[in-house]
Amino acid sequence: MTDSILVINCGSSSIKFALYPVSNPKQPLITALAERLGEQAPLLKIRGELNHTVSLPANADHQAALECFTEHSQPWLEQLQGIGHRVVHGGERYHASTLLDETSIQALDDLSALAPLHNPVNVLGIRLTQTIWPQLPQVAVFDTAFHQTIPAAAYLYGVPYDWYEQDGVRRYGFHGTSYRFVTTEAARRLNKAQSDCYFVIAHLGNGCSACAVAHGESVDSSMGLTPLEGLVMGTRSGDIDPGLIEHMQRSRGYSLADSMDALNRQSGLKGLSKLSNDMRTLLQAEAEGDLAAKRAIDVFCFRVARQFAALSASLPTIDAVIFTGGIGENSAMIRQRIIAAWKFIQFRLDDTLNQQHGDDMGRISQRGAPLVMVVATDEEAMIAQDTLELIQHD
Numbered sequence: 001m002t003d004s005i006l007v008i009n010c011g012s013s014s015i016k017f018a019l020y021p022v023s024n025p026k027q028p029l030i031t032a033l034a035e036r037l038g039e040q041a042p043l044l045k046i047r048g049e050l051n052h053t054v055s056l057p058a059n060a061d062h063q064a065a066l067e068c069f070t071e072h073s074q075p076w077l078e079q080l081q082g083i084g085h086r087v088v089h090g091g092e093r094y095h096a097s098t099l100l101d102e103t104s105i106q107a108l109d110d111l112s113a114l115a116p117l118h119n120p121v122n123v124l125g126i127r128l129t130q131t132i133w134p135q136l137p138q139v140a141v142f143d144t145a146f147h148q149t150i151p152a153a154a155y156l157y158g159v160p161y162d163w164y165e166q167d168g169v170r171r172y173g174f175h176g177t178s179y180r181f182v183t184t185e186a187a188r189r190l191n192k193a194q195s196d197c198y199f200v201i202a203h204l205g206n207g208c209s210a211c212a213v214a215h216g217e218s219v220d221s222s223m224g225l226t227p228l229e230g231l232v233m234g235t236r237s238g239d240i241d242p243g244l245i246e247h248m249q250r251s252r253g254y255s256l257a258d259s260m261d262a263l264n265r266q267s268g269l270k271g272l273s274k275l276s277n278d279m280r281t282l283l284q285a286e287a288e289g290d291l292a293a294k295r296a297i298d299v300f301c302f303r304v305a306r307q308f309a310a311l312s313a314s315l316p317t318i319d320a321v322i323f324t325g326g327i328g329e330n331s332a333m334i335r336q337r338i339i340a341a342w343k344f345i346q347f348r349l350d351d352t353l354n355q356q357h358g359d360d361m362g363r364i365s366q367r368g369a370p371l372v373m374v375v376a377t378d379e380e381a382m383i384a385q386d387t388l389e390l391i392q393h394d
Helices: 062-077 102-114 119-132 145-149 161-167 176-190 243-252 256-265 268-273 279-287 291-314 325-330 332-341 351-355 379-392
Strands: 004-010 015-021 030-035 043-048 052-055 080-087 138-142 198-204 208-214 217-221 320-324 372-374
Touching: 004 062, 004 119, 004 379, 015 062, 015 379, 030 062, 043 062, 052 062, 062 119, 080 119, 080 379, 102 119, 119 138, 138 176, 138 379, 145 176, 145 217, 176 198, 176 208, 176 320, 176 379, 198 291, 198 325, 208 291, 217 291, 243 256, 268 279, 268 291, 279 291, 279 332, 291 332, 320 325, 325 332, 332 351, 332 372
Parallel strands: 004 080, 080 138, 198 320, 320 372
Antiparallel strands: 004 015, 015 030, 030 043, 043 052, 198 208, 208 217
């Protein structure tokens, strides 16, 4: 078997795997998804050079999923050279991907308060792979790293400055690995140097954010101290008045933990619709006349349009508005409704190209109108390339 790099992305109830050959860390040999971990019917689906669907035991955890993946993929893992991990929060300490050691792993643990839904499971994935491959180099690739170029005027909150100095309270931004990939790819398609590009990008999936890119660097982001701020998401509220937390304490007797759980896990599309956090389910329900589904979608689309307008304040011009992520890449209806809600700039989509998710360049706008594109992201390939670069130079 060929020398390879394994990429691991641990979520709260899932793990994504991708195995890349060292000779071409852009096209995976194997991809896999372990989902519904901790529930009654967890599954592991392996695709590519292998093609397996494995039913895991009820309530199987991350360790069981990782062990099942290694068991079924063993021949392809014999020449493993290194492991790359997606880590959501790197704070101000990590401006770029980094080789992991015990000190840095502990530092990631210490950042868990800033990303309580993500960093603990990211660290769990690192610890689990250490037990299986203790001699292999491991690399952390941070969602926040791309946004370390945001200027202070955009990342500071209007709170006591010593909160920033002592407690790290600031806007960090997330989905940075996705934005880095999309920025590079969009510049390539436009045949422009990244240093000459100005983009507004929306990464829309179960987690959602938007970013302003100037000269190939992030200059503003909708997400903040944690991944809770910004757009309405699958289960996360996005922007709220902080006074809401005190109001719910008085109104319903909610504790801080109650409110934070509701804002992270019971809000967004799920909370507004009382139906689902999945946009596909909501669009189908809306088509069947469900007014609650329509309400959730309308709020979602308006919030993206409003964030686009806000991010434009960080740019002198816009070369392209770009959609990426599961919803951004695959829902022509949502793209059309977002653009229609941004009334100030006269974007005009080409209905045929939008339905096709773009022409060869990814363009979905009419010719002569401001450019709107769809660019599929590939965070795993970006993580594989960073991992290979770091272990080769170690």
